[in-house]
Amino acid sequence: MDLDPSEHTIDELRDELDGMDDPEALEALREAEADGENREGAKEAIDERLESVSDDGDEGDGNESSESGDGESSETEGREDAPESDGTGVGIIEIRNHVRNAASDLIGRPLDGIVEIERDDEGWRALTEIVERSSVPDTQDIxxxxxxxxxxDGRITGYRRLDRYRRGDTRRDEEPQVPR
Known part of the structure; x- marks a missing residue:
């Protein structure tokens, strides 16, 4: 195996995976990630590619169903690069999935949640909450x-911290002013 997943960010790993078509190599790569850094986003990216490669190999066996058990097409399920149906680029679901996979790796701390995603003139903006310090009880988390x-195109071009607060702080119920 030439590719070491720990040497790449999740986005870089996704780019590298696009050229891989060998299910055995992808399985070995997933195992290396699980034994190494064990990043959920990286394992999901490898699983998505493995599923894509497996789906491509099933096309000639007479099994024409592309529906997964939940009614969604397996071709677009979970992919961050699936375009919006109107062809204008990535959609909000893809942005959400990408933010979920990349935010904790980018910032270096666990993602607590995605608060907001909105489209603007320059692309998309997502507001996330990241656990900067875990405490017991968790109402004291920072x-x-x-x-x-x-x-x-769905690529994160920048980020900035807007605020820090204790999880139990009730002033969080107010709408924050977000500088742009």
Whole structure:
């Protein structure tokens, strides 16, 4: 195996996986990730590619069904690069999935949640909450609210911390003012 997943960010790994068609090599890569850094986003990216390669190999066996058990097409299920149906670029679901997979790796702390995603003139903006310090009880966790800027192709182009607060702080119920 020439590819070491620990040497790549999840986005870089996704790019490298696009050229891989060998299910055995992908399985070995997933095992290396699980034994190494064990990043959920990286394992999901490898699983998605493995599923894509497996689906391509099933086309000639007479099994024409491309529906997964939940009624969604397996071709677009979970892919961050699936375009919106109107062809204008990635959609909100793809942006959400990408932010979910990349935010904790980018910022270096666990993702607590995605608060908001909106489209603007320059692309997309996502507000996330990241656990900056875990505490017991968890109401004393320190949470950082981050804005991530995402271009029309779904690539994160920047991020910044907007605020820090304790999880139990009730002032969080107010709408924050987000500088742009």
């Amino acid at each position: 949470i950082g609210r981050y804005a991530l800027d995402i271009d029309d």
